Amino acid sequence: MTKSEFIDWKKSNVTQVIFARLKDRVENLKENLIFSAGQNPIQDAAISGSIRAYLDLLNIDFEGEEE
Numbered sequence: 001m002t003k004s005e006f007i008d009w010k011k012s013n014v015t016q017v018i019f020a021r022l023k024d025r026v027e028n029l030k031e032n033l034i035f036s037a038g039q040n041p042i043q044d045a046a047i048s049g050s051i052r053a054y055l056d057l058l059n060i061d062f063e064g065e066e067e
Contacts, residue, residue, distance in 0.1 A: 006062040019058055026054045 001009075009015055033047045 001064060003062045003064070006064075010060075022054050022058055026051055026058070029054075 029047050029051050033044065033051075036047075037044055
């Protein structure tokens with residue numbers, strides 16, 4: 001995939017819809033963590049890990065060689 005193709009993919013309507021849903025999911029997970037933090041450390045870690053994973057996807061950037 002070229003940098004131009006990556007930029008087109010990231011700007012596409014389908015990608016934008018998916019990213020919007022991921023952002024909503026992050027916000028829901030944050031709210032869950034706010035209300036349940038400390039009650040179950042394993043669950044807290046799982047939620048935190050999920051948030052980090054979603055944020056990594058949302059912040060994805062082109063890392064290949066430019067063509």
